[in-house]
Amino acid sequence: MEGDLATQETQQEPQDLRSVLESALDKQEAPEAQSAAPTETAAEARARDEAGRFAPKPEEAKPAEQLPEKRPPSSWKKDAAAEFDKLPAHVQDEILRRETDFHRGIEGFKTHADLGKSMERAIQPYMQTIQSLGVSPDAAVSKLLQADHILRTSAPDQKAAYLSQLAQEYGIDLGQAQAMPQKDPYTLQLEQRLAQIQSQQQQFMQSQQQQQQESLNSEIQQFAKDAVHFEAVREDMAALLQAGRAKDLKDAYDMAVYANPQTRQALLEQQRQEALKQAQSAAIAARAKSAAVSVRGSSPASGSASAPTSLRAALEAAFNG
16 A cells, blocks of 8 residues: 555656756745735725726825916905805806906007007107198108108109109209209218207207296186186286286286276275275274273363264374374
8 A cells, every 4th residue: 555655656756857846946936926916805906997907096086176266356346356256157257257358458558558659759849830731640640651652662653753743842843952962971960960959959948838838827827816807807918928018927917907997997996995994994993092082081070072973084083193
């Protein structure tokens, strides 16, 4: 029996050295692979995707991106802004969209306003000429640009015809202009510089005149507050000042009021009323003084002088002391 077992074991064992080594290595790596392989319980088991990779755990999913907080427009008043959060989301979106469109529109208006200011500064030195022609500034600028366009882009014969028309309108003899000697560049540069200086001087003088006019208007308005007859004689005052017959506003006002029959009568009546008030005050003071002297200088039995009973008597008493 034991012999049979030994024979079976001998038959099962490898017979060559290579088989023995491979068998020993397989037995050694098997426990290590089993110990290294992670054991996955049913609780830890996760689903896999088509590629065999683990799907992300629920707690590992990325949080949803938070939308920016909606705030009411900055132009809203505090009480209205407090109600903004109560509005539906689509209403908030519409309000914010309209607010954005409004600000974009303001930016567009600002661009046009800046252009208008720059154009106004450019044409200001020539406003007197434009007004004398009886045209608006935009029409004058359009006409100049039209002339430049024709002289630059038209055919040669059209350029010559238009230039001849312009010369006729401005009173220029083209034949005489052709006969005139050409100026050297240095002279032209000096003339351009001189024209620039004259333009700057003209702008400065206009600015000074505008400031003086504003100061004079302010002075006239202040004077008119206390001048009763100012509106009736303002034109006469202006004529007196322009002619140099009055030295200042008050002098012109007095002269104009006295020269006008209606205002002169009113002025005389005013002066009479003021003189009458002063006389009445003087008479009352004189009567009081006379009564005090009479009381101190007379005896109880003697009679006292009667006080003035009329305005004339009061004036006479005041003047006689």
